[in-house]
Amino acid sequence: MTDQAPYPIGTPGQPWGDSEKAEWRSLQTRQRSYETDVVRAIESLRSRFDVVEYGRLDYAPDTYALLAIKSREWRDELPSVLVTGGVHGYETSGVHGSLRFVEQHADDYAGRVNLLVAPCISPWAYERIHRWNAHAVDPNRSFRDDSPAEESAALIRLVAPLRDRVLVHIDLHETTDTDETEFRPAKAARDGEDSVPGEIPDGFYLVGDSENPQPEFQQAVIAAVARVTHIAPADRNGEIIGSPIVAPGIINYPVRKLGLCAGITRARYTTTTEVYPDSPRATAEQCNAAQAAAVCAAIDFALSQ
Numbered sequence: 001m002t003d004q005a006p007y008p009i010g011t012p013g014q015p016w017g018d019s020e021k022a023e024w025r026s027l028q029t030r031q032r033s034y035e036t037d038v039v040r041a042i043e044s045l046r047s048r049f050d051v052v053e054y055g056r057l058d059y060a061p062d063t064y065a066l067l068a069i070k071s072r073e074w075r076d077e078l079p080s081v082l083v084t085g086g087v088h089g090y091e092t093s094g095v096h097g098s099l100r101f102v103e104q105h106a107d108d109y110a111g112r113v114n115l116l117v118a119p120c121i122s123p124w125a126y127e128r129i130h131r132w133n134a135h136a137v138d139p140n141r142s143f144r145d146d147s148p149a150e151e152s153a154a155l156i157r158l159v160a161p162l163r164d165r166v167l168v169h170i171d172l173h174e175t176t177d178t179d180e181t182e183f184r185p186a187k188a189a190r191d192g193e194d195s196v197p198g199e200i201p202d203g204f205y206l207v208g209d210s211e212n213p214q215p216e217f218q219q220a221v222i223a224a225v226a227r228v229t230h231i232a233p234a235d236r237n238g239e240i241i242g243s244p245i246v247a248p249g250i251i252n253y254p255v256r257k258l259g260l261c262a263g264i265t266r267a268r269y270t271t272t273t274e275v276y277p278d279s280p281r282a283t284a285e286q287c288n289a290a291q292a293a294a295v296c297a298a299i300d301f302a303l304s305q
């Protein structure tokens with residue numbers, strides 16, 4: 001037990017049912033526009049890239065077109081690169097960092113790789129600055145067969161034909177102060193568990209795949225991002241968010257077992273970025289730049305091998 005105030009929805013120790021989820025959903029309000037911030041930015045890229053609608057979310061009264069950006073000159077003999085952002089809609093720099101990568105850097109890779117960029121996997125949550133979709137499901141535990149999240153299922157379908165031909169997949173995230181103040185307590189309440197206090201690391205870090213860790217690749221990404229923003233130190237236990245670091249700024253998870261986005265391809269090189277936007281030492285601009293730098297470094301490393 002903890003001495004925190006109980007989460008305002010549900011009964012402590014009992015998992016939420018449909019009525020608690022409906023109550024939660026009724027409290028979520030639209031705070032920004034996917035259409036204005038994301039769809040328009042993607043539309044402005046149509047002169048240089050192909051845009052595909054790979055699914056549609058129907059959360060009445062709202063619907064959302066799921067959009068991905070593709071290299072116009074797609075050539076099957078080239079390696080493919082998958083960039084995903086906004087799997088967690090509130091993690092703003094994942095969305096805008098992936099768009100920034102396309103706007104400013106994608107042309108540098110023309111004729112060398114095929115790019116597939118899905119900047120905002122979870123638009124309902126982007127608008128509500130939340131982690132879950134409208135059904136209180138975390139898309140980033142849902143990249144599995146018979147997914148409970150349509151956001152995840154749609155991306156799996158988009159990527160399925162390429163699954164064995166992706167060389168690099170980089171999934172862009174953030175770790176924020178609201179993880180500790182809101183989202184971890186909400187998850188514990190939803191699941192009928194106690195909320196265990198944790199720490200939020202100050203700085204950028206990466207989550208690799210413990211089944212395919214590729215340490216030199218991860219270190220190359222860290223080195224590139226360190227020129228843009230600071231890397232998170234380990235805590236006094238030598239850990240970041242409860243996992244032992246394997247190198248400065250790097251932890252590993254079994255990404256496929258956990259149903260994480262980074263496990264949806266058979267890519268040789270995969271990583272998940274975690275930017276810390278609440279740091280007094282990092283601006284929003286720096287966070288977007290850090291995400292774009294991570295994408296470039298990931299591709300550059302893979303192409304150098």
Ligand SMILES: [Zn+2]
Nearest residue numbers: 088091173174
């Ligand atoms: Zn995330």
